[in-house]
Amino acid sequence: xxxxxxxxxxxxxxxxxxxxxxxxxxxxxxxxxxxxxxxxxxxxxxxxxxxxxxxxxxxxxxxxxxxxxxxxxxxxxxxxxxxxxxxxxxxxxxxxxxxxxxxxxxxxxxxxxxxxxxxxxxxxxxxxxxxxxxxxxxxxxxxxxxxxxxxxxxxx
Numbered sequence: 001x002x003x004x005x006x007x008x009x010x011x012x013x014x015x016x017x018x019x020x021x022x023x024x025x026x027x028x029x030x031x032x033x034x035x036x037x038x039x040x041x042x043x044x045x046x047x048x049x050x051x052x053x054x055x056x057x058x059x060x061x062x063x064x065x066x067x068x069x070x071x072x073x074x075x076x077x078x079x080x081x082x083x084x085x086x087x088x089x090x091x092x093x094x095x096x097x098x099x100x101x102x103x104x105x106x107x108x109x110x111x112x113x114x115x116x117x118x119x120x121x122x123x124x125x126x127x128x129x130x131x132x133x134x135x136x137x138x139x140x141x142x143x144x145x146x147x148x149x150x151x152x153x154x155x156x
Contacts, residue, residue, distance in 0.1 A: 003087020009079035046107035054104035085111035
């Protein structure tokens with residue numbers, strides 16, 4: 001199964017964005033960094049996410065998810081991959097030690113397993129995503145409005 005109809009189109013999916021520079025890219029039009037294609041690379045045939053509706057309010061971003069303070073969190077709606085023929089499936093993650101995150105785990109899957117289809121889905125997710133929690137370290141661009149506020153500290 002590549003799509004779970006019990007996951008509503010309005011459901012928000014969260015994807016951890018490591019602090020590593022290659023996981024962000026500068027968007028010249030928006031003048032801010034955005035998740036890069038590296039954020040949505042498939043380990044096997046899917047990309048792991050966590051669903052907002054399956055998480056208690058105390059664990060929603062930017063509270064305690066993810067556990068690494070410098071990591072960011074990209075968010076997008078479940079309907080986004082569906083527009084390109086993909087889907088989201090709720091699945092257990094046996095490698096996840098945190099029971100809350102384990103129960104909120106899902107996977108974004110392409111409808112057909114092709115590099116071209118995944119590239120289309122990934123690009124749409126990136127274009128429709130927003131920062132639920134920005135990466136905790138500024139990106140390399142001096143023009144980035146998001147990272148300029150990060151480098152000035154809290155309250156900016």
